[in-house]
Amino acid sequence: MDMRVVNKEIRVGEIRVIAVASSSLLLVGDTEIVTLSSIMDAPPEAVTVGPIVPLAAISSGT
């Protein structure tokens, strides 16, 4: 496949963003390869009602 791109001119007045978060990018510039991956897991079993059970702490190795 042959692909030809002609960039004319890009001029932007103002960019306003509230937040850039969790491995996101706001880029003013050129790039060649962009790969973005996201896993967001909020399954039904992760919503609990009742006495709050704390999450297990990191178990120490010894």
Next chain:
Amino acid sequence: MKRTSVVQDMFVSSVQFASTVFVGDNLVVDPRTRAIAVQRERADFLGDEGDFDKYPLFRRPIPQPGLNTTVNLSIVNESPYISVSRVKAVSLSTSAVLQIGSTAIIDAESRIKQFRQLLSADVPKFPAGADAVARAFALSPVVGEQVFCDEEGGAGPAADDPDP
């Protein structure tokens, strides 16, 4: 041949948790995020809760799309500049990047596991407004005013001259 980025003004209020404001060109940007997000109706936390190794989410491979076709790409830039008058960002958080400049390869990954722990099922069904919704889900209020209000107190953005 990449273009030169020209930005006149940049305002950033907060840069947190391994985030970067970068002015210049770069070869590779590969941000990684792992987060366990716990929202509790009563905000009592032990301080050492959470172990990424306990959840397979943080280990599973993420499938990438394959390149099945060879692409011969040619790019013609009629203007040598990418021009932006002003960039305003309230916050960057958790491996985020704000870059003025070019970067060849971007490879970003975010893995977030959410827990919501309610004390009882008695959640208001018809919240009075945005504040009530935020309380119900223990979210932080969005600080938008400093982004969306002009310093001179005008009604909205003026027709800026974007010439570099």
